[in-house]
Amino acid sequence: MNRRDFLKTTIITGAAFALPGSPNPLIKALEAAEKTDLVAAHGLSPAAITKTAIDGLGGIKSFISRGDIVVVKPNIGWDRLPAYAATTNPEVVSTVVALCYAAGAKQVKVFDHSVVDPRRCYKQSGISAAATAAGGIVSFIDERKFRDMKLPGVVLKSWPLYTEAVEADKFINIPIAKTHGLSTLTLGMKNLMGIMGSSRGRIHQRIDGSLVDLAMKVSPTLIILDAVRILTANGPQGGDLADVKLLNTVVAGRDQVAVDAYGATLFGLKGSDIGCVVAGNKAGLGTMDLAKLKIKRINV
Amino acid sequence: MHAYSSPRASLVCCRLRLCAGWISSGRRSLVVTTIIAFVFTLLIIMTSNPARAAEVSIQKILPAQGFTEEWVIDGKVELYDKDTLFNHINGEAELYFPYGFDALASANYINRKNQDLSIVADVYRMASVLDAFGIYANYRKANNSWVTIGAEGFASGSQLMFYQDRYFVRLQVSGETNLPQDTLLACASTISQNLPVGVGPPKELDVLKIPALVPKSERYLAQGLLGYAFFRRGMIADALVQDEKMQIFVIHEDTEAEARRTFDQYHTYLKAEGQGIQLTENAARRLIIAVDPLYGGVQMEQSGRYIAGLVRIKNNSLAERLLDELHKRISADAGS
Numbered sequence: 001m002n003r004r005d006f007l008k009t010t011i012i013t014g015a016a017f018a019l020p021g022s023p024n025p026l027i028k029a030l031e032a033a034e035k036t037d038l039v040a041a042h043g044l045s046p047a048a049i050t051k052t053a054i055d056g057l058g059g060i061k062s063f064i065s066r067g068d069i070v071v072v073k074p075n076i077g078w079d080r081l082p083a084y085a086a087t088t089n090p091e092v093v094s095t096v097v098a099l100c101y102a103a104g105a106k107q108v109k110v111f112d113h114s115v116v117d118p119r120r121c122y123k124q125s126g127i128s129a130a131a132t133a134a135g136g137i138v139s140f141i142d143e144r145k146f147r148d149m150k151l152p153g154v155v156l157k158s159w160p161l162y163t164e165a166v167e168a169d170k171f172i173n174i175p176i177a178k179t180h181g182l183s184t185l186t187l188g189m190k191n192l193m194g195i196m197g198s199s200r201g202r203i204h205q206r207i208d209g210s211l212v213d214l215a216m217k218v219s220p221t222l223i224i225l226d227a228v229r230i231l232t233a234n235g236p237q238g239g240d241l242a243d244v245k246l247l248n249t250v251v252a253g254r255d256q257v258a259v260d261a262y263g264a265t266l267f268g269l270k271g272s273d274i275g276c277v278v279a280g281n282k283a284g285l286g287t288m289d290l291a292k293l294k295i296k297r298i299n300v
Numbered sequence: 301m302h303a304y305s306s307p308r309a310s311l312v313c314c315r316l317r318l319c320a321g322w323i324s325s326g327r328r329s330l331v332v333t334t335i336i337a338f339v340f341t342l343l344i345i346m347t348s349n350p351a352r353a354a355e356v357s358i359q360k361i362l363p364a365q366g367f368t369e370e371w372v373i374d375g376k377v378e379l380y381d382k383d384t385l386f387n388h389i390n391g392e393a394e395l396y397f398p399y400g401f402d403a404l405a406s407a408n409y410i411n412r413k414n415q416d417l418s419i420v421a422d423v424y425r426m427a428s429v430l431d432a433f434g435i436y437a438n439y440r441k442a443n444n445s446w447v448t449i450g451a452e453g454f455a456s457g458s459q460l461m462f463y464q465d466r467y468f469v470r471l472q473v474s475g476e477t478n479l480p481q482d483t484l485l486a487c488a489s490t491i492s493q494n495l496p497v498g499v500g501p502p503k504e505l506d507v508l509k510i511p512a513l514v515p516k517s518e519r520y521l522a523q524g525l526l527g528y529a530f531f532r533r534g535m536i537a538d539a540l541v542q543d544e545k546m547q548i549f550v551i552h553e554d555t556e557a558e559a560r561r562t563f564d565q566y567h568t569y570l571k572a573e574g575q576g577i578q579l580t581e582n583a584a585r586r587l588i589i590a591v592d593p594l595y596g597g598v599q600m601e602q603s604g605r606y607i608a609g610l611v612r613i614k615n616n617s618l619a620e621r622l623l624d625e626l627h628k629r630i631s632a633d634a635g636s
Contacts (some may be wrong), residue, residue, distance in 0.1 A: 077390065079420070079474045084458075115390045116420075117408070123416070124474055182391035201386035204394065234439060236390050239459050239472045242441065 037293040038253040038262055043300030046091035046228045046250070053224065053252035054099060056296050063222045064170055066104030071168040072096055072136065074226075075176050075191050076112035076127050078237050079120040085229035085245075086238040087121070088176045090130035092226045092250060096172060097134040109164060110136040112194040115237075146197035153213025154283075155206045160197035166218065173220040173256075177263045178231030178238065183207055186236050187263040188223045188256050189215045189276045208275035212283050215256050215276075223259045225251040227266050257286025258293055265290070356496060361423050361467070362407045367490040371409045371483070374418065380404040388422075398522035398533075399435045400427020409487065416475040419487055423495075424468040430502040434520035436463040439470075442517065447481070449488050451500050452516075460484040465498030505535060507550045507606075507633050510625040514538035514545075525549060526595065526611065530565035539610070541618055547595075548626060551607040563588075563602040585627075589616065599623050606630045 039056030041049035054060050064070060074088035082089055093110065100108045110131040114121040118140045122128035128138050146160040165171060175191030182204055183190055189211040193203060196214065203210045227249040231238045238244070247266060253259040257280040261271025271277040271288035281288040359377055366372035378388075381403055385393040388406060402425045411417040426432040433451070439461055444454035450469070453462025457478035460471040469491055473479045505518050517538035525531035526549065534551035553559040563586055570577050570590050578589040585603045592598040597613030601623060608626040613619040 079418075081475065081477060083477055116388065120408075120418070120474060180391050182394040186391070199383075199386070200390060201383060201393070204386055204391055207391070235392070237392055237472075240439075240456060241458065241477060242443075242456070 035294050036296045037255060038251060038258055038295045039298065040249055040251045040262065040295065041298045041300055042247075042249050044248055045300065046089050046226075046248075047095040048300045049228075049248070049250045050092045050095040050224065050252075051099065052298050052300050053250045054096075054222070056298060057222075057252055057254070060099040060103045063172075064100050064103035064105050068100075068103075068105045068169040070100045070105045070108045070170045070172060071165050072100070072108055072110045072131070072172045072174060073165065073191065073194060073220075074110065074112060074127055074131075074174045075186075075194065076118070076121050076125050077115040077194065079116050079124050080238065081124055082126050083229070083241060083244065084238045085176060085178060085231040085243075086236065087125035088127065088174050089226045089228045090126035092224065092228065093127050093174055094130035094134040094136070096174060096224060097131050097136040100170075100172070101135050105170075108134075108136050109168070110138045111141060111162075111164070113141045113162070113196065115200075143197070149217070151213045151217045153209075153216065155209035156213040159214070161217070162195040162197070165195040170221040171218060173218075173223045174226060175223075176226045176230070177266055179233055179235035179267070181235070183211075183276060184274055185260075185264060185267060185269070187260040187274075188220075188225060189260055189280065192218055192220075208279040211276040212279045212285055215280060215285055216283070220256065221254075223253055223256055225259050225263050227251060227263070230266055232267065255286035255293075257281050257288050258290070261288040261290055262295070356494065358403045358405045358423060358425055361491060361494045362405050362421055363409075363490050363494075366409060367487045368483075370412050371419065371487065372412060374408040374410045377405050377407045380406065395438065396424065396426075396435060399431040400522075402426065414475070417479075418474045419479075419484070420472045420474060421487060421491065422470045422472075423491060424470070426466050426468060428502070429463075429466050429499060430504050430520055431522065432463040432466045432468045433502050433505070434522055435468045436461060437519045440516065442514075444516075445481075446516075447485060447488070449485065449492055450495070451498055453488065455481050455484055457481070460488050462488060462492070464492055465496040467495050469495075504552065507552075507608075507626070507629045508535055508537045508548060510539070510548070510622060510629060512539040512541040512622055512625070513548070514540050525551060528566070528569070530562055530569070531607075532562070534607075539622055541622065542615075544615055544618055546610045546612050546614075546619060546622065548610050548622060549608070550626065550630065553605050553607070556605050559602050559605050559607055560586075563600070563607055566600065601627065603627065603630065604634060606634070 036056055039053045041053040043049045074093045076087055078086040080086040097108045131138050145163050147163050148158055149161045150158050173188050173191055175188045178186055180186040192214050227247045229244050229246055231243055232245050233243040251259060251262055257277055260277045264271050264274050277288045280286055359379060362377045380388050385404060405423045407421050409419045426435060440454060447453045447455045450462035450464030458473040462469050471484050471487055508518055520535050522533050525534040531551055534549055536547055536549040539546050539548045553562060567588060573593045575591050580587040585601055587601045589599050592611055595611035598611045599619050600609030608630055610619045610622055
């Protein structure tokens with residue numbers, strides 16, 4: 001029985017116990033959650049579309065419980081201002097942090113393994129200031145917190161991963177959608193590399209399989225793809241405003257493969273054009289066939 | 301600072317003097333004088349023009365302190381090689397490897413008055429001038445603002461890139477989206493002075509210089525030209541004639557046999573795709589006129605070690621004319 005069948009059975013069983021014609025809030029919530037695999041919210045306010053996208057999946061309380069220690073993982077990889085679309089939009093990040101606290105989270109931690117000088121990346125991206133203002137616990141990566149962990153993988157059997165990310169009660173992945181010299185695009189699965197230690201070069205040698213193995217291990221509670229601005233060329237570091245396209249969109253979902261497959265369409269590509277999406281689909285991590293998914297598109 | 305130092309020259313002179321010891325004393329002074337004169341002449345030639353010195357130390361290309369009073373280095377010059385390039389530019393590193401990336405020197409220069417403002421200067425050493433051009437042209441756009449530096453360069457409010465000799469230089473502003481171009485140019489000029497002067501654009505590009513060539517549209521792809529693995533490497537550019545835009549390309553194989561094999565692979569591919577193909581062959585030239593599944597109308601010829609062609613053709617007679625012009629350029633290049 002898959003998730004959808006399970007939910008249908010639950011709903012039907014619940015309905016059988018409900019009085020005919022009476023509205024049952026439990027059934028309605030289950031129906032809403034069952035019907036939506038992805039939400040793509042479009043609008044001028046990054047904060048508003050982020051909240052709308054999460055609400056479309058049933059709201060933040062569907063993901064975060066009281067007392068949770070939450071890790072929010074944006075892309076803070078580059079020393080770039082938000083306008084360059086090389087790092088996650090700070091307003092999207094701060095909105096997620098604030099929503100987690102509103103849902104009762106005990107702590108919301110924000111970090112990334114920056115490619116270049118983290119001091120500059122955290123500051124110039126605007127993420128440090130925005131997340132801190134929302135109450136987030138922002139920290140630089142501490143190399144001592146990487147620990148070699150077993151992965152249920154084909155390519156990667158074990159790898160040093162950031163303990164705070166793996167041991168958190170909930171992990172929310174917030175990538176930005178952009179081009180990438182090696183993996184064509186960098187979306188959700190690629191953003192998970194920010195919790196990996198050791199040599200990036202070694203990961204890049206067999207990147208698609210490595211990303212799927214990592215995604216199997218980490219399995220984020222929620223993925224929020226920032227497409228407020230996307231980087232259409234010369235990624236992942238960018239640096240030229242001419243390569244940036246304003247889409248004013250945020251995509252939210254639970255299925256890592258589905259979110260990345262939808263992300264590909266923002267660049268005029270298909271999920272099948274992206275190696276890790278194909279590999280993730282094949283490995284059973286999620287589905288890349290958007291036609292099989294319930295996708296809600298909301299204008300805010 | 302040059303790669304050739306005086307201690308090394310002294311050592312050479314000493315060894316030559318030892319050799320001279322076995323020569324009869326009557327001729328010794330003449331031979332020694334000649335050798336010493338030769339060595340000194342060589343040293344003068346090498347040290348008078350850094351461009352002609354065999355190599356410069358990549359660590360010394362970037363200014364160690366700063367490039368003006370206002371812009372000073374933050375930290376020190378960092379060096380990266382093939383194993384560590386990922387640590388600086390992540391997956392973008394893969395783009396550089398086919399172009400024979402060898403070493404990168406990187407430094408961050410911060411503004412004394414506003415330390416949030418910085419310029420990251422990266423100097424990449426590639427395998428050849430053509431490779432440096434190839435990686436540079438990957439970032440070049442038709443609407444760039446061109447600057448006079450190196451073999452060619454462009455700049456915006458946030459970037460300046462140029463190539464010179466076998467070096468590709470990339471300057472990136474952080475903390476600002478519209479820095480005055482003069483600042484970037486000052487940094488670039490300082491770096492340029494420390495690089496070999498070079499020979500200008502790679503001469504391999506000359507074969508593309510037909511009248512229909514769209515200026516600054518040339519690219520060199522070190523692997524997978526047109527996305528086809530059997531086109532291992534080659535040059536491509538836009539061509540415009542009578543308002544019709546096409547793309548011209550030239551592949552220069554090492555041997556005629558390799559060129560024939562590449563041609564055959566494309567022919568086989570087109571046949572497998574079920575496309576209508578017109579193949580003409582004679583002793584000197586083989587020609588395909590067909591429809592490529594990805595690029596529409598195509599004409600491609602193989603002549604000696606060269607393959608030349610056009611894609612996105614709408615008018616075959618126009619394309620035929622351009623192919624003839626390419627053929628003449630190639631013949632001239634092969635004969636030179």
